Amino acid sequence: MIVLLFDNHISMKEPLVHLESATTGYHASTVLRHVDFKVYPEDFIGIIGPNGGGKTTLIKLILGLQPLFSGKLHFPVGRPRMGYLPQASQVDRSFPITVKALVSSGMKTRKAWVPFLSASQKKRLERMLDEAGLTGYAARPIGELSGGQLQKALLCRALIDDPQLLILDEPNTHVDKQFEQELYHWLRQLNKNMAILLVSHDIGTISPMIKSIACVNETLHYHPSNQLSEEVLKVYNCPVDVIAHGPVPHRVLKSHDHE
Amino acid sequence: MSDFFSIFHYQFFQHALAAAVLTSVIAAMVGTYIVSRKIVFIGGGITHASFGGIGLAYYMGLNPFAGAAVFGILTALGIEWISDKGKVREDSAIAILWSLGMAVGIIFVFMTPGYTPNLMSFLFGNILTVSLADIRVLLIYAILLILLFGIFYRPILYTAFDPEFARTKGIPVARYRYMMSVVMALAIVLSIRTVGIILVLSVFTIPQITAMLFTRNFFLVMPLAALWGITGSIAGILMAYMLDIPTSAAIIFFLTMQFLMFKGIILIRNSILRKSR
Numbered sequence: 001m002i003v004l005l006f007d008n009h010i011s012m013k014e015p016l017v018h019l020e021s022a023t024t025g026y027h028a029s030t031v032l033r034h035v036d037f038k039v040y041p042e043d044f045i046g047i048i049g050p051n052g053g054g055k056t057t058l059i060k061l062i063l064g065l066q067p068l069f070s071g072k073l074h075f076p077v078g079r080p081r082m083g084y085l086p087q088a089s090q091v092d093r094s095f096p097i098t099v100k101a102l103v104s105s106g107m108k109t110r111k112a113w114v115p116f117l118s119a120s121q122k123k124r125l126e127r128m129l130d131e132a133g134l135t136g137y138a139a140r141p142i143g144e145l146s147g148g149q150l151q152k153a154l155l156c157r158a159l160i161d162d163p164q165l166l167i168l169d170e171p172n173t174h175v176d177k178q179f180e181q182e183l184y185h186w187l188r189q190l191n192k193n194m195a196i197l198l199v200s201h202d203i204g205t206i207s208p209m210i211k212s213i214a215c216v217n218e219t220l221h222y223h224p225s226n227q228l229s230e231e232v233l234k235v236y237n238c239p240v241d242v243i244a245h246g247p248v249p250h251r252v253l254k255s256h257d258h259e
Numbered sequence: 260m261s262d263f264f265s266i267f268h269y270q271f272f273q274h275a276l277a278a279a280v281l282t283s284v285i286a287a288m289v290g291t292y293i294v295s296r297k298i299v300f301i302g303g304g305i306t307h308a309s310f311g312g313i314g315l316a317y318y319m320g321l322n323p324f325a326g327a328a329v330f331g332i333l334t335a336l337g338i339e340w341i342s343d344k345g346k347v348r349e350d351s352a353i354a355i356l357w358s359l360g361m362a363v364g365i366i367f368v369f370m371t372p373g374y375t376p377n378l379m380s381f382l383f384g385n386i387l388t389v390s391l392a393d394i395r396v397l398l399i400y401a402i403l404l405i406l407l408f409g410i411f412y413r414p415i416l417y418t419a420f421d422p423e424f425a426r427t428k429g430i431p432v433a434r435y436r437y438m439m440s441v442v443m444a445l446a447i448v449l450s451i452r453t454v455g456i457i458l459v460l461s462v463f464t465i466p467q468i469t470a471m472l473f474t475r476n477f478f479l480v481m482p483l484a485a486l487w488g489i490t491g492s493i494a495g496i497l498m499a500y501m502l503d504i505p506t507s508a509a510i511i512f513f514l515t516m517q518f519l520m521f522k523g524i525i526l527i528r529n530s531i532l533r534k535s536r
Contacts, residue, residue, distance in 0.1 A: 141475030
């Protein structure tokens with residue numbers, strides 16, 4: 001019961017991340033307009049929306065990879081440690097890097113130029129690889145991994161710094177169903193210790209485990225529940241493909257009415 | 260046979276061997292970075308743009324390699340800046356700098372009064388005329404590179420592999436990339452002395468892809484590429500001596516043969532393994 005009590009929505013007052021009227025884009029084109037968004041330490045937010053709607057731009061903004069045109073990005077309790085899992089397509093699988101080196105690249109050291117890992121870092125690396133079942137692959141190049149194994153290695157890289165905020169961009173592409181189930185199991189466990197932002201185009205599979213939904217399509221609509229029905233989509237004017245993974249798939253297509 | 264070995268007693272030949280070894284070591288480290296990042300085309304741009312510096316230096320009566328170094332570094336920084344800002348198509352920008360450099364070089368060489376005897380040696384290199392001073396410069400640069408890759412190995416690897424992720428970890432990615440641009444430009448310009456502008460890219464790519472047949476660990480690719488560079492270039496120098504053909508062409512020929520031989524062996528081995536299964 002106590003565990004349950006702690007698990008359920010004891011939101012701390014201070015958010016980890018606070019975006020205020022944020023506007024950004026690339027060159028002359030605006031991708032996100034006046035976005036207000038808060039991430040609390042226990043959040044598990046699914047970020048959905050159409051392709052090109054600004055999902056990835058939103059997380060890059062939070063990660064500090066995307067400059068703001070206007071608005072503000074605060075970290076009320078200091079910049080949290082962030083773990084980032086980029087889209088699989090961003091990773092060059094032919095690059096000559098071993099699984100071990102890939103995962104160690106997630107460790108932030110004050111002295112990045114020290115060429116060797118410390119004893120405690122090595123221990124942490126070994127434990128991490130062991131938990132992911134990648135110990136046998138440590139010295140292998142990433143090109144030899146399966147899609148699921150590579151995602152595990154990338155997740156290890158994101159987690160090895162013990163992040164307060166885990167940011168995942170489409171972690172369920174190019175992986176099999178078994179890995180997807182494993183991933184969701186892990187994320188549920190991890191959410192006990194960290195906030196999670198998960199970008200997905202496939203709301204059907206992620207909806208059971210997320211706590212809330214942010215729909216991004218140039219603007220952002222926050223929905224503080226994981227129930228995303230047709231009614232909700234209507235209310236939030238969210239143009240998203242809902243493909244339920246039940247026996248009968250259904251599809252809802254709605255479009256934004258811009259003010 | 261004693262005739263064959265007597266060549267090793269000549270000073271020019273010893274210099275050539277030393278230059279081959281040192282160029283191979285320099286190219287191995289920088290080339291592994293270039294091949295891994297898939298920026299061989301940028302290397303080509305730097306190489307050819309540096310010819311503009313050679314021509315200008317000739318015209319002004321300065322050291323041509325100083326001119327090449329200045330043009331090479333500016334081109335490398337310019338390309339990195341363009342790709343950083345993403346405002347111009349990167350490949351087109353490289354092509355422009357590539358041909359502009361050659362054009363500027365040709366114009367200045369043409370305008371220089373009198374005969375320019377070493378022009379061919381810039382285009383094709385001449386390892387047999389390498390001086391002790393050249394070898395000293397190569398040696399110093401090789402040692403600098405070993406120190407640089409030794410100390411900054413992790414950030415160099417991380418920023419080459421996934422610059423965005425590296426930025427989220429607080430690594431000053433732009434600073435490392437610009438540093439590597441300068442490192443690349445200097446390595447290429449120094450190697451022009453031995454293999455020449457037209458063929459220099461091969462020592463930065465062929466030994467590296469040969470090494471990657473054996474390992475896909477960045478750290479191990481570097482020494483293995485140095486080894487294949489050294490064996491290929493020494494074999495090339497010997498063949499050039501015996502057949503009386505240009506050294507740089509013979510070196511490139513051997514580097515390529517070496518690659519094809521290992522690739523062939525691996526293909527045959529794999530097909531045998533597949534059959535026996």
